[in-house]
Amino acid sequence: MSPLRLRPARNDEWTTLPASLRECAAPDPGLDCADDALLVVEAARDGGFDAPIACVRVRRAIGLRQPRYWYHVGCAMRVATELNLHHRDRVLSLGNDHTGATELCAIAVDAERTDDAMRDAALQLLVDGALAWAWRDVADGPLDARVIVELPGLRAAGRSPFWHGLGRHFYGGDPRAAVQRHGALWRTHVAALLPQHPLVASLLDADAQAAIGAVPAEAEPLRAALDAAGLRRGDHVTIDEGGAVYVGELARMPAIAALRPRTLRVDAGIDADAAGADACLLLHGDAAWRMPARVDDGTVRIAPRDAAAVGLADGARVDASDLGGRR
Numbered sequence: 282m283s284p285l286r287l288r289p290a291r292n293d294e295w296t297t298l299p300a301s302l303r304e305c306a307a308p309d310p311g312l313d314c315a316d317d318a319l320l321v322v323e324a325a326r327d328g329g330f331d332a333p334i335a336c337v338r339v340r341r342a343i344g345l346r347q348p349r350y351w352y353h354v355g356c357a358m359r360v361a362t363e364l365n366l367h368h369r370d371r372v373l374s375l376g377n378d379h380t381g382a383t384e385l386c387a388i389a390v391d392a393e394r395t396d397d398a399m400r401d402a403a404l405q406l407l408v409d410g411a412l413a414w415a416w417r418d419v420a421d422g423p424l425d426a427r428v429i430v431e432l433p434g435l436r437a438a439g440r441s442p443f444w445h446g447l448g449r450h451f452y453g454g455d456p457r458a459a460v461q462r463h464g465a466l467w468r469t470h471v472a473a474l475l476p477q478h479p480l481v482a483s484l485l486d487a488d489a490q491a492a493i494g495a496v497p498a499e500a501e502p503l504r505a506a507l508d509a510a511g512l513r514r515g516d517h518v519t520i521d522e523g524g525a526v527y528v529g530e531l532a533r534m535p536a537i538a539a540l541r542p543r544t545l546r547v548d549a550g551i552d553a554d555a556a557g558a559d560a561c562l563l564l565h566g567d568a569a570w571r572m573p574a575r576v577d578d579g580t581v582r583i584a585p586r587d588a589a590a591v592g593l594a595d596g597a598r599v600d601a602s603d604l605g606g607r608r
Contacts (some may be wrong), residue, residue, distance in 0.1 A: 282554065283324040284572040284587045285402060287410035290319040290336070292578050297494035300335055305389035306336045309464040317341075319387075320405045320411055325590035334395055335403040336386040337411050340570050341418070342425065350472040351517040351526060353378060354493060357481065371482035371493065373447075375475055378517060382427035383531070384463075388503060400570060402445040404506040409562050409604070410569035412510060416531045416540075426531045429515070430507055434522025435492045443523030446489025451475050454535045456521055466522055475520065494518050494525045511535045540602040544581045547595040551575065553584035564600040566590060576603035 295306035300323070306319055316561065317340050321333035343349055352373040359368045388407060390400050412428065419426050434443055444456060451474045459467040482490055494514065496504050507527045515528035531537055540562070553573055561574035561581055570591055575582040581601040585593075 282399065282402060283326055284570055284590050285322055285324055285554070285570075286330065286590075287320050287322050287406050287414075287569040289567055290321050290333075295319060295336075298336065301392070301393060301559050302333065302336050302389050304309055305387045306338075309387075309466070318414065320407070320414065320470040322410075325398075325587075328589075329380075331394075333391075335390040335407055336387065337385055337389075337407045339411050339415055340384040340386060341415065342381055343384050343429075344377055347466055347469050348377050348472070349380060350375055350377060350468060350475075350520050351379060352376075352520055352523075354482075354516050354518060355479075357479075367370070371490075372492075373480045373482055373518075375472060375477060375520065379427070379429050379528075381425040382429050382528075383419070383425065385411050385415075385430045387430065388430070390502075401502060401506070403508070404502055405555050405604075406507060406569065407564075408506045408510040408512075409571070409602075412531060412534050412537055413540065413562065413564055413569055413602075416534075416537050428512070428529050428531055428534075430453050430503075430512060430527045431519050432496055432504060432525045432527065434519060434524035435495045435497050436522070437488070440484075441492070441522040442488035443492040443518075446485040446492075446523055447480075448475065448521060472520060489523070492523045494523065496525055526531045536602045536604060540564070540600055541578075542598060543576070543579060543581045543601045545588070545593055545597040545599050545601075546580050546593065547585050547588045548575070548582040549585055551582055551584040551587075553586050558583070560604040562604055563591070564601040565593065565597075571604070574601070574603075576601055 298306050320337050322335040323330040323333045332372045353376055357370050357372045390403050434441055452471050511534040512527040512529040515526050517526040518524060551573055560571055561576050563570040572583055572587045
């Protein structure tokens, strides 16, 4: 597999991305953020690069100008001792718990131009590289070190069971039309209409309850990449589709915790095309790379072909993290 590079998109580059990425990559001016960066993944090829195959947006300090809302999924225990009755239930509480965190969003991979192996590698670089991108600022400043990723919720017959069972009772409009008009900020607007008190989940219909935090099949590759990167399913879901929210602390992400300055060694003994080879996350300039490597305390060894793609010579100093056998 060719080495993959994650880099910042150029000004308005989203307008020239492949059609499968363009909609996700388009800026959403309705969302507030202290900083917003679009990153793209591209494969090195014959001394140059193919058109981007994946993208992600990094939004920092979310919710500080326009509030962002999530449902916290808690627990309520009710006991009638004299009747020997005990009942435990999930409780949804509307709130702004992730305010100030960094968010990875608008994650997309061009399915037409990637096989499963390339897709998974691109997703892993998207997540690990975006975490490293965010960490550079967090490590040197006062920004919040939390990071979140919202997964899409279940959809059946063209609609969200969670929204059908809950949100539609308080807002009768078409959620997709609202998104087209207001962008992702529509959830901030509709939150004012939703119950402001804790809501017992058992009051919802069975399909809506089953959709709380459920991951649809099409999001499984992304969920796997988030798990591999060290993020974990949190106690919140999105207010429109009940999608799971993955959370983490940047400093505790394995790729970040293992990131060290190292000396680059060009090693002909590294097989750049070996199946299942250990991989590294390599940072140089404003780009992050994923490629086969052997990493120890002081060096990172990569194949000559990959060194040529990165444009670095033997002995160069880089930041690198050992990803082991993560695919």
